[in-house]
Amino acid sequence: MVSLLSLVSTGLLCVGLGRAVPTVKSTRGVAPVDNAVLGTFTLMEQYASAAYCKSNYNSPGDQIRCNDGTCPLVQASNATSVIEYNSNLSTDVTGYVALDSTHKLIVVSFRGSVSIQNWITNLDFDAVSTSLCSGCTVHHGFWQSWLDSRSAVTAAVKQLSASNPTYKIVTTGHSLGGAIATLAAADLRNAGYQVAFYSFGAPRVSSSKLAKYITAQPGGNYRVTHWNDPVPNIPPIFLDFAHVSPEYYINRPNGLAVTASDFKIYEGVMNLRGNAAWLITDILAHLWYFGTFPIKCAL
Template structure:
């Protein structure tokens, strides 16, 4: 089972790779996984991975790159950052907003846990009201992380979408970054933007009421989990937390290449199948999303 000690190394690592972005149509918010959708997931994961690399959160205006070559698809797209931000914010929320001219994307990416402030955020399980919807509550730490980044991110998205109106807006992140990306997408949608959200190994973010609300928003929610990754099981359902639906569960052990046929799709904001069905978890499953997560991304 999950322990706090087993989670500590997660924030020090980053994600691995592959894809391109098709236009997909969903039925009731659910998209079947074929090779084109898998390619999109690979690309989005590389953008999530790149948020761990210091060169992508302390040098705005440059090309998005990974020191260890783990975001080759992102580098091939010639994506450049419009803004980058990190530890001057109270929750140490870190990431970037980038323009991808090859895939016609505006990418909002958030880093997973990599500091003491991030871990304080993760463990701040209190539920607080949010203006995202009536009667909705949200994980206090994740919501504060989004609020810390909100003004800079929304200004960048506004500017880029005005100058590139045909570009698709996406949010992405791994672990803590995936939780923040989910809330960012919901808030940007309420502001009138069409946004697709991609998360990898994200924890639960909110009450069932808010999870249902985000699930019903247009744009697409792609909550991707892997094998017996422990992180999507926190905070626990017993504390009133739920996931955005659907879950795209990678039914394949660590260290193996992921195929489109390896996905199982489960609906429901309180879903005890897929990743949540595991009683014994393994932190290494959190470190394998389409490839191994490499610590060199943080160097």
């Protein structure tokens, strides 16, 4: 269920009259999406979806499951959580770290917005300094969410990577969870880990300087957006908020199956193409990624 606060916030921030003229996709320096990449995106989206399920953030040590059927690939992999966290701090940052022996993955997943505390975090736009890079600023609410979970996540990643040195480390999340996953990946990279992040419908997280810094880090940045989802357009660019590049834009309306050819790739931290080209937006496009509605699993 979408909270009233989320609808009101989206309505205030997403207004307009129509869609801008579409542009030709750019793949400069970025490999196009093929069926293998699409399969990885789908698996990562399902790990992000699983973070909404209560059984995956209040019972560490069990199998990652979704009671609404939104993560069949995750369940088939028999991934188990190592830690699960549901913060009692002001940000209510929530998620899990899991070990997937089928795909040889260490997965750090963050839940999107469910609680009032999460929405207060989203609206905490103040730019604050961060230790990620010199002179870089970041969205205060998103950064504080990562700080609230960093100690537990970092300890789990250290333990799991030492025991499973060939496993790939990934962070993932939808909406607010995608913003935190971005910062988690950047910080873990600075600590010496090779990390890929996958975000779905994430808002802008930082200044252009930090966005460029994260873009240049090795590991892999996969920022996925969908159709006219309003959330990736906040906070606004005029407040010096930017996205990590590139954008993997799903050029497909709600309710339709996604194929590899439906992706357009756009580069640049101030990119105004793809999802940002829309003026009229739809909150349902934010809840629909690869045909699922992750927030259902919180019920």
